[in-house]
């Protein structure tokens with residue numbers, strides 16, 4: 001499940017940011033186009049943190065709507081439920097996404113340790129090591145004092161309980177009560193009424209703003225540098241399960257054998273089956289079983305591909321094709337260091353898929369419309385599919401093919417080899 005993988009990365013980021021402190025709440029902002037289901041996210045979080053130091057940490061997720069800015073008229077608008085990317089104001093397709101793809105760890109609440117020294121309740125200190133939110137905390141004026149706030153947490157930044165109004169800067173020991181009870185004039189009684197007596201731990205909010213994809217993107221850039229240094233072009237090939245990636249790759253390798261030095265990164269959840277189907281064409285295959293130490297991911301990410309690339313001698317290759325895990329959701333979200341993304345779409349999948357999986361269909365430069373040999377037996381509406389595709393991706397190259405019969409595969413081979421340095425060694429087709 002997509003959410004499990006995201007929660008794993010999130011948990012790692014939280015652990016990095018909090019250094020083993022006890023975490024109460026994790027706050028994330030998730031863009032609408034990340035296609036994260038809040039309930040599934042909550043379930044995945046519970047599953048991922050079970051038995052870890054984050055076991056008791058709860059997850060607060062906020063969904064941010066997708067927003068478009070129009071290059072033609074300047075208007076900004078929200079993506080509608082139909083997920084069309086045209087400007088709502090003027091209808092222009094020249095829009096850029098300004099929000100909706102975030103996945104950001106914004107903050108965590110951690111438990112703060114009890115105050116290091118015994119502090120007389122209500123005592124006014126001038127120095128505090130910790131900006132804490134709880135009984136022992138510091139205010140903007142630098143005052144540190146100890147008193148009880150309601151246990152459900154409060155934000156001094158948001159001024160939820162109105163410190164400004166009651167002026168912590170001015171008051172002396174034991175002269176205020178947060179719960180609105182009248183002062184008795186007796187410091188001792190005020191202490192009791194206001195329950196300023198405890199020295200429990202408090203809560204501190206740590207602002208983080210870490211893009212969960214940032215770590216992946218750094219490694220993707222490193223992969224790309226390694227490929228570039230070796231003069232190798234890389235294509236990330238994606239699709240839903242069974243659309244025909246491996247069948248198309250087998251034909252591709254057969255056609256390029258002896259003409260272009262090809263390496264394949266084969267991403268598969270559990271089995272070596274796809275890799276075995278690609279053996280015998282002279283290509284180097286690096287198998288990545290994502291169930292193998294990577295926790296059964298539903299996509300390839302940059303660290304996995306970095307591992308796989310180490311299994312290929314890049315200096316002896318011209319082109320690397322990465323067969324991603326069959327999945328229309330998250331593979332598109334992870335830059336693995338490729339130069340171009342393409343997808344195989346089987347005409348058995350239904351014309352509505354571009355609208356249901358816009359992130360995938362937007363991410364690619366080429367769509368292979370596969371299993372065209374089945375067209376006579378299906379009621380696939382090609383024009384409707386193309387209309388839906390154009391609504392989310394006006395520029396993608398569409399290649400109609402049958403990986404089974406080989407029809408149209410030449411056009412795909414032209415596309416996939418088009419900027420490989422050894423292109424001049426390829427004899428023209430036909």
Ligand SMILES: Nc1nc2c(ncn2[C@@H]2O[C@H](COP(=O)(O)OP(=O)(O)OP(=O)(O)O)[C@@H](O)[C@H]2O)c(=O)[nH]1
Nearest residue numbers: 240241242243244245246247326370371402403404
């Ligand atoms: N009729 C027809 N069947 C095809 C075509 N391409 C692939 N298939 C069949 O579709 C099934 C899945 O093909 P694969 O190549 O394994 O698909 P895949 O995308 O690699 O699948 P995963 O790696 O499991 O996601 C196989 O039975 C193929 O023989 C095609 O053009 N026409």
Ligand SMILES: [Zn+2]
Nearest residue numbers: 070073087090
């Ligand atoms: Zn507009």
Ligand SMILES: [Zn+2]
Nearest residue numbers: 147149163168
């Ligand atoms: Zn206070």
Ligand SMILES: [Zn+2]
Nearest residue numbers: 245246274323
């Ligand atoms: Zn496959």
Ligand SMILES: [Zn+2]
Nearest residue numbers: 002298299330
């Ligand atoms: Zn995934």
